[in-house]
Amino acid sequence: MHDEANIENALRTVAERQQSFVQQLFARDTDDLGLNAEGMKIYRQNLRATATQALSISFPTVYQLIGDELFTFATEKLLLKQPPSQGDWAKWGSGFAEVLKGLEQLDDYPYVADCARLDFAIHYSEKARNTSFEFESANLLAQVALDKLGIEIADSVTILESDFPLIELWNAHHSDEKENYIQAFKDKTTQADFKQYILAYRPSYKAIVSELSESEYFWMSRLICGKSVGLSLDLLEASTFNFEQWLPKAIEQNLLVRFYSKN
């Protein structure tokens, strides 16, 4: 193999060339690319097509909502704003909701950006680490003070809040009862001060969305932030949240990994 100095020198030289190639690849102008114009066009088309296909898998509801043309346009915006950096297209797209929020074509459809957040939460959930509740850890409930007790939430769980009826919107695109959900979406959209709290979780292989009460949402958001069971309950003092009722349901839904001591 080559010595270190040769390698360093080669890395520097090749890095410059490759950065210049990538700059041309992401550029949208049609500057003179000389003999390589046709070839560069192929690489540009590949990049655009692969990126659009990847996002259409991660954001299936948004894709159906806004159609291929606008979706491709939004994908290009994301490519420039937040190019992929992980070598796994399935991981790309965390900034897509922000891009959609900024599109003037969607000014009259403000729920699309929130819908993207829900799509990505479901996509993320379906690829997250497999976990199941460690029942022995429940012994800590009797051994550790509640303000020193934490609950680890499964990686496959995401909670969201939205001013729009996203669950109905999502079901309108993914269930057999489309018409009912479309009607429910329309009805709820007209309600003043509408708020929806959403849970995306994965009991087995398929992610599920369901609605949370406001108190369940704040309770779970505190646990996800690493706050103790005691503190999280104290912050909900005046609410109707019932820990004893929540716990078995949460275990059944595969929301929890384990109890742990925060000492």
Next chain:
Amino acid sequence: MSLLPSTSEVPLPKVGLGLRHPHFADALTSVAPIDFVEVHSENFFAEGGATIAVLDEILEKYPVSLHSTALGLGSAQSIPDAHLAKLKALAAKVKPILMSDHASFSWSQLNGQSVHVGDLLPLSFDKQSLIVLAHNVDRVQQYLGRSLLIENLSAYVQLDDNSMTETEFLVELTELTGCKLLVDLNNIIVTAYNQNELNIQAFAQAWLNDIPVDKVGEFHLAGYSAVDQGQLIVDDHSQEVSRECWELYRYALKRFGPIPTLIERDNNLPSWGTLLEEVKVARNIAEQVLSNTESNNRLCYA
């Protein structure tokens, strides 16, 4: 496992099929008469969920080759440790019969940000690129504890810095790192067309003649979509194996012997059964070529 007993006494190549998502159910319903399946590593980078469960089922039924498309082994920007760790974990689970990626780059910088372009970008065939590629291949092989197969690309651009031929570049890579080559026969044909070679088979055969017989670890066979005259052919893996590719396969078998062979199809997928027919064609050709007394007179240009 599906390793069909050969009725011939002549050693025949293992022939496999690229397994893509739409064919998972077909491949898992019953064990197909193929020697292995090839999956794209990055499609199984998820930490859990249904994809991993499917992979477990695949592993119960078939030997698996892991073909990566995102290592970007020719990148001057370092391949992130986290990416390599995912590949290593996958390899530990799969115990693949072969592991491969391309002579290409993917990682770079764009306006000060790290970027992975998600494509197989071309390398200049010169000393500097060779040093970078060899450095990365060596690093990855050391990390994985096994050797890689490196695949030749289809050419769409002519880079200014070339100072050696593609085959000189690839052969030197094998000597520097101990890796072998995954020779994609369709890519050689596509390159020949895109470089306006007058005699496609002559170009492709000369390309193969430049590679020593002990440096090849796998063949990929594929087709390409026809284009209008003057346009570049894209290696889109959307067509059946072309007549030209079958012809070149005969030549490659004569030269290199029973090298593991993969039928590669990623887009415009036909039925699983249609792909299995292509496996049969590959086997028939291999049997004809390798058992034929005329062809036992192996061509040796190494």
